[in-house]
Structures are given as structure tokens and as C-alpha cells.
Amino acid sequence: MSGSNELIPVPDGEFTFTWSEFREIAALIHGEAGIVLSEGKVNLVYSRLAKRLRAIGLRSFREYCELLKSKSGNDERQAMISAITTNVTRFFRESHHFDFLRESVFPSLVSRARSGERVRLWSAGCSSGEEPYSIAMTLLAMMPDALSHDILILATDIDPEMIKRGKAATYTQSQAAGIPDEFRAIGLEKGRGGPDVRISECVRALIRFNELNLLGAWPMKGQFDVIFCRNVVIYFDEETQDEIWGRFAGMMPDGAFLCIGHSERVPVDRHPFELVAQTAYRKRGN
Numbered sequence: 001m002s003g004s005n006e007l008i009p010v011p012d013g014e015f016t017f018t019w020s021e022f023r024e025i026a027a028l029i030h031g032e033a034g035i036v037l038s039e040g041k042v043n044l045v046y047s048r049l050a051k052r053l054r055a056i057g058l059r060s061f062r063e064y065c066e067l068l069k070s071k072s073g074n075d076e077r078q079a080m081i082s083a084i085t086t087n088v089t090r091f092f093r094e095s096h097h098f099d100f101l102r103e104s105v106f107p108s109l110v111s112r113a114r115s116g117e118r119v120r121l122w123s124a125g126c127s128s129g130e131e132p133y134s135i136a137m138t139l140l141a142m143m144p145d146a147l148s149h150d151i152l153i154l155a156t157d158i159d160p161e162m163i164k165r166g167k168a169a170t171y172t173q174s175q176a177a178g179i180p181d182e183f184r185a186i187g188l189e190k191g192r193g194g195p196d197v198r199i200s201e202c203v204r205a206l207i208r209f210n211e212l213n214l215l216g217a218w219p220m221k222g223q224f225d226v227i228f229c230r231n232v233v234i235y236f237d238e239e240t241q242d243e244i245w246g247r248f249a250g251m252m253p254d255g256a257f258l259c260i261g262h263s264e265r266v267p268v269d270r271h272p273f274e275l276v277a278q279t280a281y282r283k284r285g286n
């Protein structure tokens with residue numbers, strides 16, 4: 001392990017950064033967001049947080065650590081987490097999950113909704129909204145009358161900026177290029193000029209965006225028939241991942257589905273899930 005007050009040889013040297021400051025920051029981020037930052041991430045941490053130091057006019061990481069620890073450091077702790085999180089996402093990313101929804105999940109959810117049951121889906125760690133919008137487009141293409149039934153998709157993320165972008169529902173043409181042709185008519189506003197596209201009103205109406213830290217309290221009351229939590233827990237340690245899988249299980253009825261990222265796994269020996277498709281799990285009954 002690198003020595004505490006040893007200076008880190010950062011690329012531009014604009015701000016001094018020591019290993020003990022790196023470890024203080026890593027501990028704070030782990031405590032607040034569950035994200036593990038190994039020493040190998042030091043250049044990433046430096047370059048992302050150097051922007052914060054410039055933005056708020058600080059001269060050193062020492063000053064930054066003092067601010068983060070102080071009572072007035074609340075907003076900056078949030079800004080730091082936003083700066084550190086990786087928000088990469090795409091419409092219809094890992095498209096096998098949308099095929100799985102269409103073929104194996106939605107047929108029964110649609111008939112349950114049509115018979116008056118409540119149906120809830122959750123995109124946990126939704127980033128800028130492409131994931132929940134892809135779920136909503138897949139659903140609406142199968143069930144154009146979805147809005148007249150009790151169906152909602154909750155979309156949450158720790159990063160308020162991502163929630164703002166999700167609510168804005170406006171994307172560049174190149175971001176929207178990932179939306180397959182079959183969903184464009186239902187998914188995008190028509191007749192909109194300019195360089196951007198906007199998600200159609202009927203797709204937007206199916207989604208509720210909210211800020212939520214997966215490590216904190218979950219104020220939602222009801223259960224979820226489908227949870228997407230993809231490429232989020234990959235940044236957490238195993239213990240935190242286990243805690244999240246256990247809490248998801250507690251929010252799902254037997255037979256509900258959990259879709260996770262391509263490099264993630266749910267340990268089915270410790271949690272009541274069975275793998276039913278590529279990175280898609282079904283909650284087992286007891």
C-alpha cells in the first residue's frame with residue numbers, strides 16, 4: 001500500500017494530492033455510495049475532482065477534504081459523487097433483456113394489468129433515462145393502452161443531474177440512433193425540428209424519475225414485478241452487492257424478474273433467485 005503523505009505523481013501537477021487524501025476521499029465515497037475505488041483509480045479520481053476544485057476555487061486536495069468533512073460540505077459531497085460515478089448508458093443496451101421482456105415477461109404482466117392488477121417496474125441506477133425509456137417503449141409497443149391501466153416504471157439514480165436529464169427526455173440524434181426502427185414511431189415525438197429528439201409523451205407518462213441512493217432508505221411501499229439494476233453494483237464490494245440483492249428480493253413477489261449487467265452475477269446459493277435467461281433471474285418461492 002502506498003505511504004500516507006507520499007505525493008501522488010498526478011499527470012498535470014496542478015493540485016498536490018497525497019495517498020492519505022486519496023484514501024479519505026475513497027472512504028467517503030464508499031460510505032455514501034458503496035462505490036469501491038482501488039488505488040488503480042487514482043488518476044481518474046484526480047482528473048474528475050480537479051474539475052470540482054477549480055469550480056469552487058480551492059487550491060489543494062487538503063482543503064477539499066476539509067470541506068467534505070465539514071457541516072457545510074453536504075452539497076459538495078453530492079457533487080463529488082456525481083463527478084465520480086460512471087453514467088455510461090444507451091438505449092436498448094444489452095438488447096437481449098428487451099427480447100426477454102417481450103417474449104417471457106410482458107405477456108403475463110400485460111394480461112394481469114388488463115385484469116385490473118397493479119404492475120410496477122423499477123430501473124435502479126437509471127442514469128440519464130435511456131434504460132427506463134427502452135423498457136417503456138418495449139411495453140407500449142405490445143400494449144398501446146398501457147396508460148389506461150395501473151402500470152408504472154420507477155426510474156432512480158443517486159445522481160441528481162442524471163435524474164434531471166431523464167426528466168428532460170431530450171437526446172441527440174446520435175444517442176437516439178440506438179432506438180430500433182420498430183420503436184421510433186411510438187417512442188419519439190413527431191415533427192420536432194432541430195438537432196435533438198424528444199421522447200414521446202405516452203412513453204414519458206409511464207415513468208416516474210426520482211433521486212435515490214441504493215445504500216440509503218427505499219421509501220417505496222409496494223412490490224416490483226420487474227427490477228432492472230444493470231451495470232450499477234459492479235462498482236460495489238461483494239458485501240454491498242449482497243445487501244442490495246437481499247433488499248431487492250424483499251421488494252419482489254415470487255416469480256418477479258431481476259435483470260442485471262453483463263458482468264454481474266447474483267449468488268443464487270445465498271439469494272432466492274434462479275437464472276432463467278442471460279443475466280436475468282426469477283425470484284424463487286420458498
Ligand SMILES: C[S@@+](CC[C@H](N)C(=O)[O-])C[C@H]1O[C@@H](n2cnc3c(N)ncnc32)[C@H](O)[C@@H]1O
Pocket residue numbers: 032033034035085086087088089090093124125126127128131156157158159162212213214215229230231232261
Ligand atoms: C453505468 S450507469 C448504468 C446505467 C444503466 N443501468 C445501464 O446499464 O445502461 C451506473 C449508474 O448507477 C448510478 N449509481 C452509482 N452508485 C449508485 C448508488 N449508490 N445508488 C443509486 N445509483 C447509483 C450512477 O449514478 C450511474 O448513473
